[in-house]
Amino acid sequence: MNRILLQLIPCLAVFLAGTTHAQSQAPVDIQLKEFGTGNTWRAGDTIGIRVELTSNQPGEQQYWVEWNLPTADGDTAQYGRRIALSPGQPRDLWLYGPLRPWFTGDTGMEIGVRTWEDADPGARIANLRFLPRSVGPAQLTSTTSLLGVLGTRQVGLEQYSAASGALNERPVSANEATTVVSIPSIDQFPDRWEGWRPFEALVWTDLEPDLRPSQEAALVEWIRRGGHLVIMLPEAGNPWNLGADDSRRRTSLSSLLPDQPRRDDQVPLQLLMPDLVKSSNATAGSRTISLRVFKDLGGTWDSTDGSWHSVHALDDGRVYAIQRPIGHGLLTIVGVDLTSQIITSLQLTLAMESNGLVAGLPEADRFWNRILGRRADTPRTFGLQALENAKFLNRSRPSGRLDITDRLVSEPIAMSEQAGRGLLLAFVLFLVYWLVAVPGTWYILDRRGLRHLSWPAFFAWGIVFTLIAWGLVEGIQDRSLRVQHLTVLDHVSGEDEQRAVSWLSLYAPGYGERTVELEPETDISSPPRNLLESFSTVDGRSNSFGNSMNIPIDLDRRPDAAIIPGRGTTIDLTSHWMGILDRDEWGRLLQEAPDDPATTRYDAAGRPIGLRGAVISNLPATLEDVQVTWIRSDRLPPQTLTRGPDGEYPWVRSVQAGAPSNRGHAWALGTLEPGDRIELSSLEPNRLNTFSQHLLDTYRPMETNGFDISGGVLNESQRRRQLEALSWYNQLEPPAYFGSETEFIQTGITQRSIGRELDLSDWSTRPAIVITGFLPDSKLPTPLLVDGEPVESSGTTMVRWIIPLPQHDPAAFDL
Numbered sequence: 001m002n003r004i005l006l007q008l009i010p011c012l013a014v015f016l017a018g019t020t021h022a023q024s025q026a027p028v029d030i031q032l033k034e035f036g037t038g039n040t041w042r043a044g045d046t047i048g049i050r051v052e053l054t055s056n057q058p059g060e061q062q063y064w065v066e067w068n069l070p071t072a073d074g075d076t077a078q079y080g081r082r083i084a085l086s087p088g089q090p091r092d093l094w095l096y097g098p099l100r101p102w103f104t105g106d107t108g109m110e111i112g113v114r115t116w117e118d119a120d121p122g123a124r125i126a127n128l129r130f131l132p133r134s135v136g137p138a139q140l141t142s143t144t145s146l147l148g149v150l151g152t153r154q155v156g157l158e159q160y161s162a163a164s165g166a167l168n169e170r171p172v173s174a175n176e177a178t179t180v181v182s183i184p185s186i187d188q189f190p191d192r193w194e195g196w197r198p199f200e201a202l203v204w205t206d207l208e209p210d211l212r213p214s215q216e217a218a219l220v221e222w223i224r225r226g227g228h229l230v231i232m233l234p235e236a237g238n239p240w241n242l243g244a245d246d247s248r249r250r251t252s253l254s255s256l257l258p259d260q261p262r263r264d265d266q267v268p269l270q271l272l273m274p275d276l277v278k279s280s281n282a283t284a285g286s287r288t289i290s291l292r293v294f295k296d297l298g299g300t301w302d303s304t305d306g307s308w309h310s311v312h313a314l315d316d317g318r319v320y321a322i323q324r325p326i327g328h329g330l331l332t333i334v335g336v337d338l339t340s341q342i343i344t345s346l347q348l349t350l351a352m353e354s355n356g357l358v359a360g361l362p363e364a365d366r367f368w369n370r371i372l373g374r375r376a377d378t379p380r381t382f383g384l385q386a387l388e389n390a391k392f393l394n395r396s397r398p399s400g401r402l403d404i405t406d407r408l409v410s411e412p413i414a415m416s417e418q419a420g421r422g423l424l425l426a427f428v429l430f431l432v433y434w435l436v437a438v439p440g441t442w443y444i445l446d447r448r449g450l451r452h453l454s455w456p457a458f459f460a461w462g463i464v465f466t467l468i469a470w471g472l473v474e475g476i477q478d479r480s481l482r483v484q485h486l487t488v489l490d491h492v493s494g495e496d497e498q499r500a501v502s503w504l505s506l507y508a509p510g511y512g513e514r515t516v517e518l519e520p521e522t523d524i525s526s527p528p529r530n531l532l533e534s535f536s537t538v539d540g541r542s543n544s545f546g547n548s549m550n551i552p553i554d555l556d557r558r559p560d561a562a563i564i565p566g567r568g569t570t571i572d573l574t575s576h577w578m579g580i581l582d583r584d585e586w587g588r589l590l591q592e593a594p595d596d597p598a599t600t601r602y603d604a605a606g607r608p609i610g611l612r613g614a615v616i617s618n619l620p621a622t623l624e625d626v627q628v629t630w631i632r633s634d635r636l637p638p639q640t641l642t643r644g645p646d647g648e649y650p651w652v653r654s655v656q657a658g659a660p661s662n663r664g665h666a667w668a669l670g671t672l673e674p675g676d677r678i679e680l681s682s683l684e685p686n687r688l689n690t691f692s693q694h695l696l697d698t699y700r701p702m703e704t705n706g707f708d709i710s711g712g713v714l715n716e717s718q719r720r721r722q723l724e725a726l727s728w729y730n731q732l733e734p735p736a737y738f739g740s741e742t743e744f745i746q747t748g749i750t751q752r753s754i755g756r757e758l759d760l761s762d763w764s765t766r767p768a769i770v771i772t773g774f775l776p777d778s779k780l781p782t783p784l785l786v787d788g789e790p791v792e793s794s795g796t797t798m799v800r801w802i803i804p805l806p807q808h809d810p811a812a813f814d815l
Contacts, residue, residue, distance in 0.1 A: 292335025
């Protein structure tokens with residue numbers, strides 16, 4: 001027996017070697033490198049995956065690579081791109097697609113490689129079946145926010161995560177969990193904007209900006225569509241080419257940057273401490289740093305133009321952080337290198353000597369909240385433990401809770417009326433058939449002694465009612481192609497392009513293939529990359545058809561177009577569109593009165609006291625539930641630590657917990673008819689209409705005045721309030737984490753699993769006017785075409801119109 005085994009071992013070795021050799025000689029090797037940008041993903045998001053491809057065939061050849069994902073109807077969408085490979089030379093390729101809300105780390109997926117023949121994909125020659133968890137990604141829940149760090153140093157942003165460090169855990173001081181992921185290499189940057197879609201903001205820390213043109217274009221388009229990029233300038237050098245005169249060195253991103261700032265060396269670090277930490281006892285000693293100064297409010301130096309506004313400045317007026325809108329997003333430049341050795345050494349010193357009074361350098365709620373438009377505090381473990389020891393930590397569970405889920409959009413786009421009528425007709429027809437064919441026929445035949453004809457009679461009645469049913473179906477069948485939608489439409493005054501996020505249900509009568517697309521933007525020199533994708537809800541997993549088909553989608557040509565099967569039912573889609581609206585249909589939305597533009601009124605001391613100007617409605621119909629929000633130049637006092645007989649305690653003063661950055665006001669105006677004006681001077685600011693009070697009174701889910709959280713169908717008022725809450729999500733009242741063991745603290749949390757791209761909170765830290773309202777029974781603003789023709793549409797459009805205002809720096813910095 002042993003001799004036989006010894007004889008079989010060489011044969012087995014030859015077999016295994018041959019198997020290994022055959023596998024290595026597959027036409028193309030496929031390796032999954034990242035599932036989601038930064039190897040982080042969230043079910044229900046559109047994400048990018050990075051794959052490495054190596055050709056084992058002779059000579060350079062073209063291939064088609066596709067990622068197969070299920071649609072809401074059970075079809076397979078093949079998101080593909082073409083790539084040229086040389087033998088033995090690995091190349092990375094990004095593929096993009098929408099994930100279903102029910103996906104997990106154990107959901108099976110497939111990537112395929114096809115030949116490229118006559119400008120079309122050919123036969124499949126390789127494939128990779130994998131599970132998302134195979135590359136060890138971080139899977140976020142649908143209620144977790146995502147921040148990205150472009151580099152290795154997180155510069156205090158990690159404080160937005162739970163103090164325990166647990167993934168997807170909500171901090172006690174915030175409405176939702178936040179994850180901060182570091183992306184340490186340019187090679188991990190996606191080359192299309194949708195790869196950055198899951199991120200709320202990106203902070204560039206210690207990476208060299210050596211971007212490929214496709215990566216740079218993707219980053220810029222992500223910003224224009226509502227993203228926020230923060231660039232931290234390094235202590236030495238000018239890698240971003242600020243102020244470069246050579247046009248050959250100016251790129252799509254660098255052209256958005258300011259001129260070269262002034263470099264001030266040997267600046268005492270102590271001057272910067274009030275912006276970095278809350279403790280007044282924290283000292284930097286004799287340490288000095290280099291500071292990039294963009295504007296000197298106490299002098300004449302100014303390297304910015306009117307598009308930039310000051311964010312952070314020293315007490316002497318030297319501005320070292322600036323911000324500007326780019327399309328619908330923001331770009332921030334920070335002129336102090338928080339990754340420098342001096343800052344790092346001070347952070348270590350403070351960690352050992354401050355007795356827990358300093359949570360980090362910088363502290364996120366002190367430095368980053370103003371930049372990122374957040375208001376939640378970021379207490380760490382030591383501060384929370386100190387609160388608990390002092391009996392000041394609120395351990396009560398939230399007494400109110402609002403979950404903003406996909407039913408916000410799935411209910412208003414559902415076309416259930418026709419289906420309900422059909423089901424009722426089918427039930428009535430079957431009831432009549434049963435009454436006639438069974439008891440009726442039996443009774444008549446029995447009376448006449450013809451009971452032996454029962455079965456032929458039943459068969460005859462079956463034919464008769466079949467013909468009746470066929471006739472009724474033909475008569476009542478809805479043959480009109482139409483769309484039901486819910487859309488959020490944004491416009492920033494001064495920008496040419498509008499942005500629209502739409503959820504829609506397309507009713508496609510009959511059977512056969514339909515070409516569905518967003519009309520290309522021909523009036524724009526560099527058309528935006530719009531998206532049209534399948535949409536499904538968490539509860540829609542079983543909504544599939546037996547006759548599934550493959551739907552190829554070319555990611556490089558038309559990610560906003562697809563040939564889909566028509567089955568005489570509805571198809572749920574979502575679109576991300578940016579372009580220029582049809583003026584004949586939508587006019588100019590809202591506009592400032594040409595003879596009376598919107599401005600801020602100031603008193604003799606330079607303090608903002610109100611608005612002046614007028615806004616005119618050019619909308620095609622009445623705008624309902626109109627709200628006007630004014631964010632002022634003057635800021636609320638910065639948070640400070642609580643003081644007692646023994647000095648400072650490691651928690652903020654309770655009256656300042658979760659405070660917003662800027663003062664503001666909000667007014668509810670009712671309706672606005674086409675052609676009517678909003679006289680801004682008539683809006684009087686007072687203590688009762690402050691922005692923070694408006695958010696508290698209107699959206700906080702308390703037991704006494706919260707939304708219906710029972711899971712029932714939302715009414716129209718509730719739906720509108722939830723859309724408004726999403727518009728200011730990061731400025732909503734945070735849960736109260738201060739309390740005592742002797743009293744019950746009533747508080748609430750608001751969590752979202754949809755609509756992250758709708759948050760306008762970045763505008764809450766700079767002067768602006770934001771006007772919102774709703775157009776019921778409106779046409780779909782997004783230019784959707786089916787088989788090359790516009791589609792009849794109806795639904796609700798939320799209009800959001802933003803007027804950036806100039807900042808009055810003396811009021812902002814109390815100079």
